[in-house]
Amino acid sequence: MAERTRLPAVQQPDWGTELAAVVAELRRRPALVTPSSCYSLQRELAAVAAGAALVIQAGDCAERFTDTMAGKLDLLTALADQVEVATGVPVVRVGRFAGQYAKPRSESTETTAHGPLPVYRGDAVNSPDEHPEARVADARRLLAAYDHSATALDALFLRDLLPPFGGTDHPHSVTYASHEALLLDYEHALVREDDLQGGDYGSSGHLLWIGERTRAVDGAHIAFAEAITNPVGVKIGPDATAADVATLVTRLAHGHAPGRLSLITRLGPRLGQTLPRLLDELGPLARDVLWLCDPLHGNNLRNRHGQKTRVVDDVVAEVAACCAVLRDHGLALAGLHLETTPEPVVECVGSAPDLDRRLDHYTTVCDARLNAEQAAVVVATALDAGWG
Numbered sequence: 001m002a003e004r005t006r007l008p009a010v011q012q013p014d015w016g017t018e019l020a021a022v023v024a025e026l027r028r029r030p031a032l033v034t035p036s037s038c039y040s041l042q043r044e045l046a047a048v049a050a051g052a053a054l055v056i057q058a059g060d061c062a063e064r065f066t067d068t069m070a071g072k073l074d075l076l077t078a079l080a081d082q083v084e085v086a087t088g089v090p091v092v093r094v095g096r097f098a099g100q101y102a103k104p105r106s107e108s109t110e111t112t113a114h115g116p117l118p119v120y121r122g123d124a125v126n127s128p129d130e131h132p133e134a135r136v137a138d139a140r141r142l143l144a145a146y147d148h149s150a151t152a153l154d155a156l157f158l159r160d161l162l163p164p165f166g167g168t169d170h171p172h173s174v175t176y177a178s179h180e181a182l183l184l185d186y187e188h189a190l191v192r193e194d195d196l197q198g199g200d201y202g203s204s205g206h207l208l209w210i211g212e213r214t215r216a217v218d219g220a221h222i223a224f225a226e227a228i229t230n231p232v233g234v235k236i237g238p239d240a241t242a243a244d245v246a247t248l249v250t251r252l253a254h255g256h257a258p259g260r261l262s263l264i265t266r267l268g269p270r271l272g273q274t275l276p277r278l279l280d281e282l283g284p285l286a287r288d289v290l291w292l293c294d295p296l297h298g299n300n301l302r303n304r305h306g307q308k309t310r311v312v313d314d315v316v317a318e319v320a321a322c323c324a325v326l327r328d329h330g331l332a333l334a335g336l337h338l339e340t341t342p343e344p345v346v347e348c349v350g351s352a353p354d355l356d357r358r359l360d361h362y363t364t365v366c367d368a369r370l371n372a373e374q375a376a377v378v379v380a381t382a383l384d385a386g387w388g
């Protein structure tokens, strides 16, 4: 299993000659997360499948090696607490962090002030600085990604061991880590024996998801997700066919405990046409997965100044529509998947007329993130739409 398959793997960087030594080093390193912590998340997700809990999965689009964890943990906690207080239902807390260092990209080059350059693919691959050497894929960055994940996970464990002073009257909840399993050399090098359930697990994070650009059913990423025991997710965009989604359910969910597979819809304005059709065609298979809504990745826009952004009105419309379509099909929204930052940025805007404005509190190196206030609005919309 630890070997890469020969299936096609898209979105992989052109690593130089150092890759083999880096992979050998990663294989010698300790697991970043234990099988029992992945299993504990699996149990919490089984409760979600039974309708006894909900999920918030939130964090950066692209984490930076320079990031610190406290603010991200506070924001995830605040969003989950908002849902628990409103619904009285426990919320499973899954960060998009402690390993979210690699990005799939739509284009392989971009135009910059310094001419065309290869795109930034996340701190695990290259640097966003605008000069040619910065954009070269450097396999040694995979070792740095491991080190930064380890440090970030320490912050998570410490917080779970020593909850913030003052506490609360509800039981303290554990926070889990998730990221997109994109770089297969890295993910395979961190596969370890699952001595709890048997088989192998991905030790780079508790929940690993496969993105919209890499979810081909005959590709190497889905084969990877199939071969590990962790809870897994797959992003579902508007071009997903019901046949492919049915294959994903059969291969990734069946034979596992309930809650093993989350389908994370990111359908944007096409949700109204695509989700009802998908659910109709899936029939009873739709009951074998958790349905999470990512209301951001189908709503990417550029403003008049060329900045990548998203309109909160579009985001809340997608959340409300997703809740309604699932309910019409006798299904429940299990959770929200959000790109958020605790930084005081304005990268997403409130409504369409704001697309005229240049955004100057804008620091993202990839997609536009909701700030804490905007994320709370999106969560409130889901609650108003009857979520939970």
Ligand code: PEP
Pocket (backbone or CB within 6 Å): 061, 104, 180, 210, 211, 212, 213, 235, 236, 266, 297, 367
């Ligand atoms: C992401 O989650 O940052 C991402 C690239 O999403 P998707 O695969 O849905 O496009």
Ligand code: MN
Pocket (backbone or CB within 6 Å): 061, 062, 297, 339, 366, 367
């Ligand atoms: Mn993103």
